[in-house]
Structures are given as structure tokens and as C-alpha cells.
Amino acid sequence: MARERFTFKGLVPIESRLRRLAEDIAYLTVSDRTDRKNEEMLGRFELKLSDALPYLEEPPPWAGDEDEEDDELDPYGELDDDEEDEPDEDPDVLDEEHGAARFAEAACRWLRDIAVRNTVGEPYRRFRVKAYGHKGVRTVDTGSFLCRNDGYDLDLPLGAASSQGEGEAMQIPTPSFEEVSTLGAAKGLKALGDYYAQWGRIVLGSMGQLQHVNNEMQARLHRQLQDSRGQVDELVAAILEYRASQTRMADERQAEERAGDARTALAQTALQQLGDAARAFLAARGVNPEMADVVGAIGQSPELVATLTDPDVRALMDDPANLSALAGMLRAAAAQAKAARQVTDTQPQDPGAEHAAG
Numbered sequence: 001m002a003r004e005r006f007t008f009k010g011l012v013p014i015e016s017r018l019r020r021l022a023e024d025i026a027y028l029t030v031s032d033r034t035d036r037k038n039e040e041m042l043g044r045f046e047l048k049l050s051d052a053l054p055y056l057e058e059p060p061p062w063a064g065d066e067d068e069e070d071d072e073l074d075p076y077g078e079l080d081d082d083e084e085d086e087p088d089e090d091p092d093v094l095d096e097e098h099g100a101a102r103f104a105e106a107a108c109r110w111l112r113d114i115a116v117r118n119t120v121g122e123p124y125r126r127f128r129v130k131a132y133g134h135k136g137v138r139t140v141d142t143g144s145f146l147c148r149n150d151g152y153d154l155d156l157p158l159g160a161a162s163s164q165g166e167g168e169a170m171q172i173p174t175p176s177f178e179e180v181s182t183l184g185a186a187k188g189l190k191a192l193g194d195y196y197a198q199w200g201r202i203v204l205g206s207m208g209q210l211q212h213v214n215n216e217m218q219a220r221l222h223r224q225l226q227d228s229r230g231q232v233d234e235l236v237a238a239i240l241e242y243r244a245s246q247t248r249m250a251d252e253r254q255a256e257e258r259a260g261d262a263r264t265a266l267a268q269t270a271l272q273q274l275g276d277a278a279r280a281f282l283a284a285r286g287v288n289p290e291m292a293d294v295v296g297a298i299g300q301s302p303e304l305v306a307t308l309t310d311p312d313v314r315a316l317m318d319d320p321a322n323l324s325a326l327a328g329m330l331r332a333a334a335a336q337a338k339a340a341r342q343v344t345d346t347q348p349q350d351p352g353a354e355h356a357a358g
Contacts, residue, residue, distance in 0.1 A: 005151035006116050014129055014143040015108040021141055022047070022104035026134045030114055033144070034126045042118060042127070042194070045110050052106035055113070115147040118190070121183040123152045271302075 027046040033039045045051050111129060119125045124146060131141040298304050307313055316322045
């Protein structure tokens, strides 16, 4: 591609401003606004090493060129009425070691390169450049320039050019579809590249949104996990406290049962000792052993002792007839108990009951 066949109008002031404002610029965008009703985005250039690297080592092909602008009207159309060309100004001389200055120079080369590539096969194209600050918060600078294809007429076949040079009559050139296919393929590849770039930006934006949603979900799950751990700790503490209270109550019941058993054993021992003491006392008084055993058996029953010591009962016992009746009653009760024991001993046992008992 012969770059000397392309000239620019209004680009030098834009390049001067880009070099001067390099510290405030984060990225550039360039769009084709030849058709003002259908402006097309062509590309984006970020002032960083990954985008500027292809244009850093290459010397600018326009180095040493003077301003190509003149006062003549553009044969292909004038620029916008509301966009007047700014006066030429010398670009600031920046230190080559400074990163922003080098990136700005690479951005200028990129502007010329993308303008030339999009003007191939066209007489001229209009472009708009916008420079944005960091994170695109503000627009640092904007401007429009024109790229003319001075060799557009040279795209005619050689036979037609020679005929025109000799002053002969214009002849219809032989139709050839090679250049048409080449230009069509170039525009198709350019459009495909732009579509891939847009698709890549869409994918990256979607991935960023998905990552943000994933981070929010992980943070929410982490908070829920912390809350659930706190609830589990409270539940375990409640279970341990319940088990401790159950164990304490069981120990208290067992202690009360042991205390009751001990009191019962002490009472039985005391009654037995009282019976032994009574038998000894009666034996000392001349009471025979059988009578002492009876007295001891009576003494082991507090209810029977309380009944016999009741004044009314003792008054009844003073009558010999009542004592004879009481003795008869006791003999009858003893006979009934003896008969019941005999019936139980002589009655055959049920084999099914024995099997069930076994």
C-alpha cells in the first residue's frame, strides 16, 4: 500500500493536541463519518503497551513532512461548518523515555494507518477522533479530519491511462473483476475484524458481569455459612445444657431413692432391735419364748401396736369374751390360709403356663 498517495486535512492539529494532552488521555476512538447519518466505529486505541507496541519501533513515515493543508477548497467536499480548523501549532517536544509521550506518538501513527486502510478504493473519507480520560469519565479532546486518496484515478487500467496521456479518445476499459474481488475481500475482512472486536468486547463485558454476580453469590454464601455456624453452635450448646440438666435431675432422683432406701433400712433395723429388746425384756420378766416371739412380731407392725395401744381396744380386751372371739377369728383366718396353701400345692400346673414361664 503506497502511503504517499494519501494526504490528510485537519489531522496535524489533532496530533499536536494528542501529544500535548498525552498525560490526561486513556484511550482514543475513531469513526468513519463520511455518511453523517450512519457513523461507523472503526477502532479503539488504548494508550498502553499492548496497543502501542506495533507502532513504537516503526519510524513515522510522515516524519519531516510539512503541513499539507492549504487554503484551497476540498474538491471532495468541505469539513463541517461548525468544525473550523484550528491554527497550526508546534507539537510539544516530549521526552522519548516518558511512557505517555511514546504512547501518544504511537496513537498518531495508528490514526494515520487506520485512516489509510479505510480509504483504499475510495476518493476520500471523513473521520472523527475522540480522546477520553481515565475510565471514560470525560472527553479530553475531539476532532475531525479528512483523508484523500490522491491516486484514486491511478486505479484505472494502464491502457486507459496511456490513451489519456496521448490525447486519444476515451475507451471503455476491459472489464476485470480481480480488483473488485480484492477490494470486496478487503472490506469484508475489515468488517469481519470489526465484528470480531465488537463480539470480543461483548464477551468480555458479559464475563465481567458473570464474575461480579459470582463474587456477590460467594460473598452471600459465605455470610449464610457464618450465620449457620452460629446457629449450629447455639443448638449444640442448648443440647449440652439439656443433657446436663437431665443428668443432674437423674442424679438427684437416684440420691433421693438411695436416701429413702437408707431410711427404710434404718427403720427396719430399729424395729428389729426394738423387737429384740422387747423379747429380752419379756424374758427378763418371766415371759416364755413363744410369747416373746408373738410380742416381737406384734412390735414389728406399727399399725398393730397402735391399734393394741388404743384405749378403746384395750377396754375391749379387758373382757375375756372379746379375747376368746379374737382368738377364734385368728384361728379361722389361719385355717383358711392353710387350706388355701394346700389347694395351691395339690393343684396341677398348666403346661402352657410352665412353657410361657420358661
